[in-house]
Amino acid sequence: MGGVIGKEASPSHDAPESKLEAKIVETMKRRASKGSAMRSFNSLILKFPKIDESLRNCKTIFEQFDEDSNGSIDQEELKHCFHKLEVSFSDDEIRDLFEACDINENMGMKFNEFIVLLCLVYLLREPAGLHAKSRMGLQNLEATFEILVDAFVFLDKNKDGYVSKTEMIQAINESTVGGRSSGRIAMKRFEEMDWDKNGTVTFKEFLFAFTRWVGIDDIEDE
Ligand SMILES: [Ca+2]
Ligand SMILES: [Ca+2]
Numbered sequence: 001m002g003g004v005i006g007k008e009a010s011p012s013h014d015a016p017e018s019k020l021e022a023k024i025v026e027t028m029k030r031r032a033s034k035g036s037a038m039r040s041f042n043s044l045i046l047k048f049p050k051i052d053e054s055l056r057n058c059k060t061i062f063e064q065f066d067e068d069s070n071g072s073i074d075q076e077e078l079k080h081c082f083h084k085l086e087v088s089f090s091d092d093e094i095r096d097l098f099e100a101c102d103i104n105e106n107m108g109m110k111f112n113e114f115i116v117l118l119c120l121v122y123l124l125r126e127p128a129g130l131h132a133k134s135r136m137g138l139q140n141l142e143a144t145f146e147i148l149v150d151a152f153v154f155l156d157k158n159k160d161g162y163v164s165k166t167e168m169i170q171a172i173n174e175s176t177v178g179g180r181s182s183g184r185i186a187m188k189r190f191e192e193m194d195w196d197k198n199g200t201v202t203f204k205e206f207l208f209a210f211t212r213w214v215g216i217d218d219i220e221d222e
């Protein structure tokens, strides 16, 4: 969709890795134009316990969709899940999401991968109209997802759909009262998020980092 020229020259980030990533970035930019309700990085940290609780409660949903109870959700199970949640993604879209979130490449969604996937679905599935208060019928969880989307928008100062190191430092500096260590904290947080070490953080990377910060990722390790 155009815009190829100049992308190479941009040091801030590479072109989106996939159609899915491009879509996520586009949706995030649109969302960013509405602004963020978040005032500081600290206010996000204060929300951690609530987010943690809400995501842990999602375990029941996960178990419900893990039909053969083998601890991970395969593509067939995921299709049933989408059907149940009335999320009408095409088979291709489901496969793309699945592959993007299957970070340990075991052909299944572990709990943390599933959470990230659902959050991406939440982002991509914009309300069809004013009546669409809930996108998936999971109100509590969706409220948590909205906080995460909002947090990302807060961090993405230039609204390009990615969080850069500079933006992370800026966000942490804004919210920490003069602490000398804030720069180091920002760097550490950033490095935890920038999984592929390309200097920018995608929403997906942000979500995976989040599942680690709140300790969701080790709920169920093989
Ligand atoms: Ca399963
Ligand atoms: Ca997996």
Ligand SMILES: [Ca+2]
Binding pocket: 156, 157, 158, 159, 160, 161, 162, 163, 164, 167
């Ligand atoms: Ca940015």
